[in-house]
Amino acid sequence: MENLGIDAKLLIAQMINFVLFFLIVKKFIVKPFNRFVDDEKTKEKQTEAMRKTIEKQTETMQAHEKEFKQKMKKEMQTVLEKAKGDGLVIKEEMLVQTKKEMDVLKDKTQVQLLQEKTALEQEMKNKLAEMSMLIVNQSLKSVLDETTRKRITEKILNSKN
């Protein structure tokens, strides 16, 4: 071996050196590095899974939101339609009520007018009668002399007999 230029001792020492180097590298560098890589992979997987979960949740939320919006829209439409219907009913009721009140007022006014007319007619009649009586009284007072009074008195007493 020496003729080949190979130093057996050196070879052995180098081999030992290599083995030691291999062992040390394996123990203190490769293993931690592998562990680090594994950890990173695991973290990446977790992140990916989390991202997927978040995406899924976001999609679900968006779907919920869409559904909620549709529901809201539907409810709003229903409420609006109901309000519109109620408004129409109230309008109708108000119209009916107003018509009733107007009729009552009309009747009342007619009755009042009639009463006023009757009262006025009665008053006119009374005034006329009063005036007629006054004229008759005054005329009789100025026309009647004692002879006529006597004749009238006699006629009244004779009619009583």
Next chain:
Amino acid sequence: MKIDPEVKNRLKQLLKKEVEKINKMVVIKSAYQLDKNEIDMVFRALPEFYGMPYETIIDQEIMAGIIVQQGSKIYDLSLSGQLKSLSNKIYEID
């Protein structure tokens, strides 16, 4: 003030007599002074007052005819009364 009961009683009797006298008195109201003949006619027309004391009162407002009153009884046989009655009838017509 306390009144003697005897005096009070006498006063009451006196008042009663006066009231009776007034109630028995026949009052004949006319527009002019009635003569005897007309008064006879009045009593013939209203025999229930015949023989009762009477007094005559002149009231121009009654115009003609007579009003006879005795107590609360009144017989209106006057022209003004008839006119009033006519006036009431006119008021009653609708």
